[in-house]
Amino acid sequence: MNCTVIKIGGRLVEEASSLGHACDRLAALPPPFVVVHGGGVLADELCRSLALPRRVIDGRRVTDAATLRVIVMAYAGWINKSIVAALQQRGVNACGLSGCDERLVVSRRRAGTGVDWGHVGDVDRVDDRALARFIARGIVPVLSPVTLGTDGGLLNTNADSVAAAVAVALSDRYAVDLLFCLDKRGVLADPGDDSTLLPALTRALHEEGKRRGTINAGMLPKLENAFKALEAGVRSARLLHPRDLGDDAAGTKILLS
Amino acid sequence: MNCTVIKIGGRLVEEASSLGHACDRLAALPPPFVVVHGGGVLADELCRSLALPRRVIDGRRVTDAATLRVIVMAYAGWINKSIVAALQQRGVNACGLSGCDERLVVSRRRAGTGVDWGHVGDVDRVDDRALARFIARGIVPVLSPVTLGTDGGLLNTNADSVAAAVAVALSDRYAVDLLFCLDKRGVLADPGDDSTLLPALTRALHEEGKRRGTINAGMLPKLENAFKALEAGVRSARLLHPRDLGDDAAGTKILLS
Numbered sequence: 001m002n003c004t005v006i007k008i009g010g011r012l013v014e015e016a017s018s019l020g021h022a023c024d025r026l027a028a029l030p031p032p033f034v035v036v037h038g039g040g041v042l043a044d045e046l047c048r049s050l051a052l053p054r055r056v057i058d059g060r061r062v063t064d065a066a067t068l069r070v071i072v073m074a075y076a077g078w079i080n081k082s083i084v085a086a087l088q089q090r091g092v093n094a095c096g097l098s099g100c101d102e103r104l105v106v107s108r109r110r111a112g113t114g115v116d117w118g119h120v121g122d123v124d125r126v127d128d129r130a131l132a133r134f135i136a137r138g139i140v141p142v143l144s145p146v147t148l149g150t151d152g153g154l155l156n157t158n159a160d161s162v163a164a165a166v167a168v169a170l171s172d173r174y175a176v177d178l179l180f181c182l183d184k185r186g187v188l189a190d191p192g193d194d195s196t197l198l199p200a201l202t203r204a205l206h207e208e209g210k211r212r213g214t215i216n217a218g219m220l221p222k223l224e225n226a227f228k229a230l231e232a233g234v235r236s237a238r239l240l241h242p243r244d245l246g247d248d249a250a251g252t253k254i255l256l257s
Numbered sequence: 258m259n260c261t262v263i264k265i266g267g268r269l270v271e272e273a274s275s276l277g278h279a280c281d282r283l284a285a286l287p288p289p290f291v292v293v294h295g296g297g298v299l300a301d302e303l304c305r306s307l308a309l310p311r312r313v314i315d316g317r318r319v320t321d322a323a324t325l326r327v328i329v330m331a332y333a334g335w336i337n338k339s340i341v342a343a344l345q346q347r348g349v350n351a352c353g354l355s356g357c358d359e360r361l362v363v364s365r366r367r368a369g370t371g372v373d374w375g376h377v378g379d380v381d382r383v384d385d386r387a388l389a390r391f392i393a394r395g396i397v398p399v400l401s402p403v404t405l406g407t408d409g410g411l412l413n414t415n416a417d418s419v420a421a422a423v424a425v426a427l428s429d430r431y432a433v434d435l436l437f438c439l440d441k442r443g444v445l446a447d448p449g450d451d452s453t454l455l456p457a458l459t460r461a462l463h464e465e466g467k468r469r470g471t472i473n474a475g476m477l478p479k480l481e482n483a484f485k486a487l488e489a490g491v492r493s494a495r496l497l498h499p500r501d502l503g504d505d506a507a508g509t510k511i512l513l514s
Contacts, residue, residue: 070486076333102396
C-alpha cells in the first residue's frame with residue numbers, strides 16, 4: 001500500500017489564501033497521506049510582538065523557555081489547528097497531532113556542539129504503529145514539529161527532519177512518497193529564474209550545486225533530508241510547489257544516483 | 258465499563274508546579290479517563306502583551322479574529338501540549354486533541370443574543386465513537402475547548418460545557434463520572450471558609466444558594482453543567498480540588514434531588 005508524506009510550511013500554510021489553495025490540492029490527493037508542517041513566520045512575528053530576541057544558528061532557532069512557549073503556541077496551536085480546520089472544510093477527516101501526543105515523535109535534546117540550543121531536539125524515533133492506526137481509520141494525521149524530549153519536556157524540532165523521519169518510519173509498512181512543498185516550482189538551476197527547473201537531482205548534481213552556490217540555502221535541509229530518506233527506504237522524494245500536488249511529473253525528483 | 262471525565266483549568270494547569278501536582282493525581286486514577294482543560298490565564302496574559310482588548314460578557318470572552326488566534330495558541334497549543342507532556346512524563350499515554358481533530362466536538366456559532374460574540378461557539382455534538390476509539394486503545398484524550406464550527410471555522414467554546422457534553426456523549430457507552438476541579442475543596446457554604454464544605458448539593462440547595470448569593474459566580478457554569486449532565490444520563494458529578502482526585506468521598510457531590 002502507498003502512503004504520501006507531505007511537508008509544507010512557511011507562508012504556504014500561514015497565509016489564509018495560500019493555506020486554502022494548498023488544502024484544495026491536499027483534499028484531491030488519493031489517501032492515505034500524512035501532513036507535516038512548519039510555522040516559522042508566525043513564531044517570528046510573535047517573538048517580535050513579545051520582544052523575545054531571535055537567535056538563529058544554521059537555520060535553527062535557539063529556543064529558551066519563553067521561545068519554546070511561542071513555538072508550541074504557533075506550531076502546535078494556531079498553524080496545526082488552522083490546517084486541520086481547512087482540511088475538514090474540504091471533507092478530509094484530519095487529526096492535528098504533535099510529537100508528544102501518543103509519543104508519536106520522540107527526540108533527543110541537542111547538546112555538545114558548543115552552542116546552548118535550549119529546547120531544541122533531533123528526532124530519535126517515530127511510532128509508526130501509532131501513526132498507522134490513524135491512517136487505517138481513514139484519518140489524515142497533521143503533525144507539528146513539536147516533539148517530546150527523551151527527558152520528558154517539549155522540544156522544538158526541524159519540520160523537514162520530522163517529515164523525513166516519519167516517511168522513513170512508515171516505510172516499514174507502506175511504499176512511501178515524500179513531498180517537500182516549496183514556494184518555487186522545485187530546485188532551479190538559477191534560483192531567480194523559474195524556467196530553469198531541474199526535473200531531477202542526483203547526489204552528484206546536488207554536490208556540484210552546493211559547490212557552485214546555486215542551491216538556495218533554504219533548500220539544503222529539504223534536500224539533505226530527501227537524500228537521507230531515500231537511503232533509508234523511502235520509495236521516492238520530490239520537491240514541488242503545492243499547486244502541483246497530485247502531478248507525479250512536477251517539481252524536482254530526488255535520485256540517489 | 259466506567260469512564261471518568263475530568264475538567265481542569267486556570268492556574269491548576271497553567272502554573273508548572275500545580276500542573277505537576279494535578280498530573281500526579283491524574284496518573285494515579287484508574288483508566289479510562291478523559292481530560293478537558295481551560296486556559297484563560299495564559300490567554301489573558303497574551304492578550305495583554307499583544308494589546309488586544311479583553312471584553313467579557315457573562316463570563317464569556319467576545320472573540321474577534323485576533324483573539325481567536327490567541328485562544329487557539331494558548332488552549333490548543335501551550336496548555337494542551339504541556340498537560341500531555343506532563344502526563345507522558347508520568348507514564349500516561351495521552352493524546353492532545355481539539356474539537357476540530359476528527360471533528361470530535363462540533364459547535365454552533367453563538368448568535369442572536371444582541372451581542373456580536375465573534376468566534377464563540379456552543380457545543381452542537383460530540384463524536385463519542387471517535388473518542389471511544391482512543392479510549393479503547395488505552396489512550397487518554399486531553400481535549401482543549403477549541404471546537405469546529407458548523408461553518409468550518411474554529412470556535413472558542415466554554416470548557417465546562419465541553420466537559421459536560423463529552424460526559425453526556427460518552428454515557429451511551431460508559432457509566433460516566435464527571436469531575437470539575439477547583440482551587441477550593443468543593444462548594445462552600447461560606448466561600449471564604451474552607452471548613453464549610455457542602456458534601457452534597459441538590460438543585461433545591463443550589464437555587465437557595467443562588468438566591469442568597471453564597472454560590473460563587475465562577476462556580477455557576479460548573480454547577481449548571483453538572484446538573485445538566487446528570488439529567489442527560491451521566492452517572493455522577495462532583496466538584497473537588499485536584500489533590501482529592503481518586504477520593505470518591507471528597508468534594509461536593511451534585512445530586513438532582
